[in-house]
Structures are given as structure tokens and as C-alpha cells.
Amino acid sequence: MSFQDFDSELGVGDHAARLASLREQLRKDDLDGFIIPRADAHQGEYVADADARLAWLTGFTGSAGFCIVTADQAGVFIDGRYRVQVKSQIDLNHFTPVPWPETAPSDWLQQALPDGGRIGFDPWLHTRKEIETIDHALKDSGIGLIAVDHNPVDQIWTDRPAPPVGAARMHRDDFSGESSADKRARLAAELKKAGEAAAFLSLPDSISWLLNIRGADVPKNPIVQSFAVLSDDGQVALFADPAKFDDQLRAKLGNQVSILPPAGLSAALTDLEGPVRLDPASAPEAAFRLLEGSGTQISPGPDPAIMPKAIKNQAELRGMRDAHRRDGAAMVSLLAWLDKQDPANLTEIDVVRKLEDYRVQQGITDISFDTIMGAGPNGAIVHYKVSTATNRRMAQDEMLLIDSGGQYPDGTTDITRTLPLGNPPEGSVEPFTAVLRGMIAISRAQFPKGVAGAHLDALARQFLWSLGLDYDHGTGHGVGAALCVHEGPIRISRISNVALQPGMILSNEPGYYREGAFGIRLENLIVVQEVPAEPGRQMLGFETLTLCPIDTRAIDTNRMSQDEIDWLNDYHAWVRAELSPLVDDQSQDWLIKATAPIGLISSL
Structure with a gap:
């Protein structure tokens, strides 16, 4: 049994024909266009196959986005995480990628329908806030939003899967x-x-x-x-x-x-x-x-x-810490095994399955999302999902990005590690070091009560910015305790204004992506906690939950401060102490080497 499906039919089909059928249905319904969101009636990021309307119509399987169809245009709105992925999934002869939120749906609609029109939407699939925002922006445009009783996509989706009936x-x-x-x-x-x-x-x-x-x-x-x-x-x-x-x-x-x-x-x-x-x-x-x-x-x-x-109590935090110890043991076992393999003998799917086997041994009930196993250029696809069609054989001296997690009875994990398969590829050391320094900056941050994720986001990006680089996703998302790996309302991003409070768990995952070459992302989960402060002032910081070595082969220590190196060495000492008793002798030997202290003199 595998928790991950490598041959999913989601997003597969004759999308041009489906688009034509939808346009015919819109004509029957007296509509000039229709909005097809990714979300279901619960506004879920991950949806059941029965609710995957966006993927069924367009082929795009990302976790965020929407499509607007008119009589002669079909825009697929995607954020920075999916700019590469969308081009490989949709039929560019019939659908057009639209950068979002840079392009608002109201602006696109006014360009597509300069003389006005009736745009349908399913009121069960959109929030009040979303509809009010679009409707306000369309004021005086002659374009009206029309709530429909019957979703036209559902009317043409003749082989739509049945709703899920999973046991509670x-x-x-x-x-x-x-x-x-x-x-x-x-x-x-x-x-x-x-x-x-x-x-x-x-x-x-x-x-x-x-x-x-x-x-x-x-x-x-x-x-x-x-x-x-x-x-x-x-x-x-x-x-x-x-x-x-x-x-x-x-x-x-x-x-x-x-x-x-x-x-x-x-x-x-x-x-x-x-x-x-x-x-x-x-x-x-x-x-x-x-x-x-x-x-x-x-x-x-x-x-x-x-x-x-969002504010975890002590029992939930205890469960999350315990789950991360077991998950760390699974990751160390995987990385120790991988270090002994010839990359040319492995595919992305091989490594996904091996990691899943190690997590099963540690007691997962499921994975927490489809494992992102991006070798070489596939690592530059931020939310890459390997399939039998895309499965890539690995190669010496390229980067491998592994973003994965497990669902345990007592906790949820999410971890990303990026490592060179041999020597770091050309041009990767400088951004890898900048990404690591950004992750350390968030890990070490201390801030007063009332600070939100928007205030911290720049800490993770500063070293990339100094190189003229950046990444097009948030730095962190909230994480549930034995629940959803992406949990609102907290984030570390430029648009998050929710004040952080003790007990909140977030990811800390800066990255860098060079299309056609490699991707870099490092991710730990962190929990907000109180830290010492002067009398009368409440200060907060972070406790790291994730236990797994960070590969040091692509680090230029000459670009790091002594405080940053000390943090990494202390982190590795903690990882070694916590995980050594949980892994076999071979993995333990690897762990000791992987967590050896580093100094200011670069070995590169």
C-alpha cells in the first residue's frame, strides 16, 4: 500500500472539449462567463476528487488558483508558486496563465468584457468577502456577478466522482x-x-x-x-x-x-x-x-x-514534539540510505516510496501532503508532484529537494531538506547559504507581543534580497496538531496581520528557485513561545520542533556570522542527541557525520 498516488487521473482529459462544453452550457444559462475556483464549499485547500472542478476543467492541479471562462477567453489565475507548473499542465492553445494577485479578477474581467456582461458564480464555492471584493471592484463596469442555483461545471461533468464517505x-x-x-x-x-x-x-x-x-x-x-x-x-x-x-x-x-x-x-x-x-x-x-x-x-x-x-495547549505541543522525534528518525534513515546510493540508479518515485516506508515504520496514519521530490530542474517547481509521467532519474552533482510530512496519531509534520547528490551544482552555493541564513534568522528572532507574520517575513528574505534574489511564496504557514498541515489564520508572509501568540505552530521555509536548473528550500516547524524580557514587557520567540540535519555541503561558511554557525552547530548537537537512540547503527553513524560541527573556513 502506498499513501501517494503516482497515476492519478485528476487533471487528465480533453480539456479543450470540456471548455467547449462549458461555453455551450453558459450560453444556455444566459451567462457571459463563469468563475471556477479551486476551493470546495468548505474553502479547503485540499479537495476531494468530487470537488476538483478546476483540475477537471483546466488540467491545473495546484492547491490555489481559479479560472474565469468567457466566450472567447479562459484565464487560469495562479500565484508565484505555480508559474512554472501551470505551463506544463494546461493547454496553452485554449487556456492562458494569469499572474495573480498582480492581476485582479475584476481587472481581467473588464478587459475581457469591455461592454459588460453577466458573470456566474456558485455561491457555495465563494466566501462573502471574496464576492464583495470582486463586486465592489466591478462597480460601474456594466459587469454583474450572478449567483447560480446549478453549477454549470457540474452539469457537464457527467462522470463526476461520488462525494467521499470516509469513516469518522x-x-x-x-x-x-x-x-x-x-x-x-x-x-x-x-x-x-x-x-x-x-x-x-x-x-x-x-x-x-x-x-x-x-x-x-x-x-x-x-x-x-x-x-x-x-x-x-x-x-x-x-x-x-x-x-x-x-x-x-x-x-x-x-x-x-x-x-x-x-x-x-x-x-x-x-x-x-x-x-x-x-x-x-x-x-x-x-x-x-x-x-x-x-x-x-x-x-x-x-x-x-x-x-x-491555532493556539496549541500543552498536550498538543507534547504530541507534536513526540511526532517530530519519530519523523526525524524516518528522515535520518532515508538520508543515510540515500547517501549510499548511486543517484543514477534512483528515480524520484523510488525515493518517495522509500521515505514512506520509513515513516510507516514510525507509525504514520497517512502522509500530510503529497511528497515533493524534485530532482534537478523539477526542484524549481515549488509544489512539484511526481507522477509516472514526470518521474525523473536522478543524476550526480544535481540538487534534490525533498518536502514531505507525516500524519501521526498525536501530531502533524512538515519538513523540507535540499541536498546535493554529490557536489553542489554550479551557482547553487550562494543562494543555498542565503536561504539557510534566512531560516536561521527566523529561528533566532525575538519580538514583542503584537507582532504579526508580516513583520517577520523580511528577516527570511534579507540575504536573498542582498543578492538580487527572492522567492514567490510565503515564508511560513500555520500547522495543525494531528490536523491539516496548512492551517489558518496565521502565516509568515507580507500579507499576514494576525498577531502571533504562544502555542501557535508555523513553518519556517524560505527558498530559491532557478527555472530549468534547481530549487532550494529549507523548512523547520517552529512554535511561538515566551522568552525572557525586561519587567513589564512581553517578548516572544520560537522553539524549533523539526529534528533532522541540514546538509552542509552547499554552505559557504565564509558568508555566515559566528552566531549563525553557532546556531547551526547547536541545532545539530540537539538533533544528534535526540535521534541517535531512535535509529539503527548505520543511520547513527551517518547522523554523527552529518551533524559534525562546522567552522568559519569553507571547505569548498
């Missing part, structure tokens, strides 16, 4: 650190204090966290796809396929949690008495329209679970 299970209280009853009571008290009768939850990871349940509806993400209404008395109406819940789980959830068929959601929303909290940034536009249509008072506000979920 309990997440142990000793892993969660708080019972579901206590969580519900805590959040319900906050609703009552705010004068709100209920809150509508549409994010499955929020619901799974709140109820201490886990599921198998979306590969790599242990969530139960569902909607929920939390009342101010702590009761929850959970709208999910009842077949996912066995009698034992129902009994553990108790009589304050009612499991109801999803088909009853719309009627239940219209029956609510307000005020009802809805999150404009995550709840579907359709939910707002249903409540507005019934006259129910809406209280716009954040998902009540999103911040409590």
Missing part, C-alpha cells in the same frame, strides 16, 4: 488536551457574551477540532467534511453524512451533538434565530444569502474555533 473516529482526549464538551462550553460562553445565539462553522478542521473527531474524507487531511451550527448552550448540529459515524462514536459524542444529513442544511439555516455569527472570510456566500432571505440577523465575525485551534 474519535481523537483521544490525551492528545487533544481538552474534551469536546469543555471546548463547546468555552466557545458557547464566548457566543453568549457577544450576544450571539449561534455560530455557523464551515471549516472541517475547525469542526473536527471542536468535536475531537478525525476523518478520512480528504487524503492527507484527517478531517470530517461537514458543516455545523454551534448554539450558545453548547449544543452542536453537525451536518455530515450519517454513514460516517458508527454507534460507538455517536455515543462518545453524546446527546448534545446531533448528526443530521447535509441535505437539511439550507432549511436548518433558514430556521435559525439570530444573531448568528458567520465568518465573511470562510463561510460560503450561500449561507449569508439563506439567512438574509429568512430575515435572520447576521453577526459577522471570525470562526469561533479558528484562534483556539
